[in-house]
Amino acid sequence: MAIEWSGWGPQLLLELDRASGMPLKSQVEQHLRAAIRDGRLAAGERLPSSRALATHLGLSRGLIQECYAQLQAEGYLTAHTGSATRVAPTAAGATPEISGERAAKPAAPLIADFPSGVPDLRLAPRQDWAWAVAQVCRTAPNSAFDYGPANGNPRLREVLAAYLRRVRAVDAYPKQVLICTGVAQGLGLILRVLARRGHARVAFENPGAVRTARDAAGSAGIEAVPVEVDEHGIDVAELARSGARVVVVTPAHQWPTGVVMAPERRRALLSWARANDGVVIEDDYDAEFRYDRDPVGALQGLAPDRVVSLGTVSKSLAPALRLGWAVVPLSLVDDVMAEKMVADRGTSGIDQLALATLIESGRYDRQLRRMRAVYARRRAVLMNAAPGPITGLAAGFHAVLHLPAFAGEREIVAAARARGVGVYGMSDYRADSSAEPGRLVIGFGNTGEEAIVTGMAVLRGLLKE
Ligand SMILES: Cc1ncc(COP(=O)(O)O)c(C=O)c1O
Structure with missing residues (x-):
């Protein structure tokens, strides 16, 4: 995609050799041709104005205007009266590409x-951010523009600790809070620390x-070992047989x-952790969006010395x-911070302060309230329109559609795609990739109400065929 520079346009590295005896006009032209051919200037890209480049x-x-005119005549550049000079759409030669990026x-x-x-990406809080x-x-x-502590900006850690205590019943104190670039990084850091232990x-x-x-x-x-989840959450008996003393769970909305982890399962999981000197890593990724019941508190609040609670703004x-x-047990805090230091020396300090500002101003809560209402409407539309039993709707913005026994999951996914509907099978999330029993994981976070109705109607048609 062509870059739309505002103001001066690209700062081209044009080095002129005034001692070479080669006319300066020829040098500028040569540099521009080379920049276009090797992709430093992309098709459609706007050049600096002749005045700015001069x-x-x-x-x-006048000399730059002559160069531009020459390259226009050669087909490298285009210019229309009143608009900027640009690289011609077909001029760029072999633009280097990241493998597969444009070829697909x-x-x-x-x-x-x-x-x-x-x-919902259309409703991302652009203005608030x-x-x-x-x-x-x-x-x-x-x-604030200097390097900060690797475990995060103290103000954000304090704001988040208070927020998580209030909203998720997390037993969090600023010292235990580590700011990272998302659940993905948090998980990686913790696993590396535990591996070393x-x-x-x-x-x-x-x-x-x-x-x-x-x-x-990896x-x-x-080694990663799968443990079955049933309608109450992870099977703790199977976990005990697995030989692992670390487990990653999603208790608020599996x-x-x-599935929401049942209270007795939560208790059993924490007893297992205590009895085995185990660590529970709780991925609390979408608990803010809870519909028909009060949110269940985070597991971490029940066993702060055994549970690491991971959270994110990704949802x-x-x-x-x-x-x-x-939010890390005190016994792991120093090691996790050291790991973060090695990983990237800390998350962007400005972004951390922006998040603290957003939370303190009440805008974070306002965005959550707004989005909760949007997702609640979509959830209701989905429940109405789904062509079969649908479960897993207590929180978040995805649910599971149960397919009838005669409908193959992979066939339905393929047939829906052929009709312009993107649905995704549970087989993608099973350790053995099994497509039995047939289930579709239906996300509705970034799917409008009309699209939900249309998509479900197509599925209904397929299930009748
Ligand atoms: C289970 C789960 N946890 C957490 C996340 C969010 O990860 P991150 O915070 O790295 O964006 C996702 C993203 O889809 C997810 O599926």
Whole structure:
């Protein structure tokens, strides 16, 4: 995609050799041709105005105008009266590409898509975020632009600790809060620390975030073992047999079945952890969006010395912000901080302050209230329109559609796609990739009400065929 520079346009590195005897006009032309051919200037990209480039190079404006005219005549540049000079659409030569990035054929547009885990991107809090960053840039001391503590900005840690105590009943004190770039990073840091402390295995929920768990465990050098989830949550008896003393769970809204971990299961899980000197890693990724009951508190609040609680703004604000946190037992705090130091020396200090500002101003809560109402409406539409039993709707913005026994999961996914509807099978989340029993994981975070109705109607048609 062509870059739309505002103001001066690209700062081209044009080095002129005034001693070479080669006319300066020829040198400028040669540099521009080369920049276009090797992709430093992309098709459609706007060049600096002749005045700006002339000033920059210490040449006359007339000379630059002549260069531009010459390259236009050669087909490298285009210019229309009153508009900027640009690189011609077909001029760029072999633009270097990241493998596969542009080569992939654009997929046919979908009339309805149900990816899970994505919040509504059209309603991302652009204005609030811009306001918060502007506030920080206007008011923060110069020291805010320096390196900060690797475990996070003290103000954000304090604000988050208070927020998590209030909203999630997390037993959190600022010293235990580590700011990271999301659950993904938090999980990786913790597993590496635990691996160094001698843990050779980590259990994860099945179905679950199978790929993420395996990748994170692999990168920490430990084995990932799947443990079944039933309608009450993870099977603690099977966990006890697995040989792992570390487990990753999603108790508030299991990913992806949507099961809420039952109270007796929570108790059994924590007893297992105490009896085995175990560690429970709680992924509290979407608990803010709870519909028909009061939110269940985080597991961490019941056993702060045994549970690491991971949270993120990826669902509440936007995944692109890459901000999250880990509330860590005191016994692990120093090691996790050291690991974060090695990983990236700390998360962006300005973004951390922006999040603290957003929470303190009440705008974070306001965004949650707004989005809760949006997702609640979509959830109701989905419940009405679904062509079969649907479960897992207590929280978050995904649910599970149960397919009738005669309908193959993979066939339905393929047939729906052929009709422009993106649905995703539970087999993607099962450790053995089994498509039995047939289930679809239906995300509705980034899918409007009309698209939900359309998509479900297509599925209904398929299930009748
Ligand atoms: C189970 C689960 N936890 C957490 C996350 C969020 O991860 P992150 O905070 O790294 O964006 C996701 C993203 O989809 C997820 O599926």
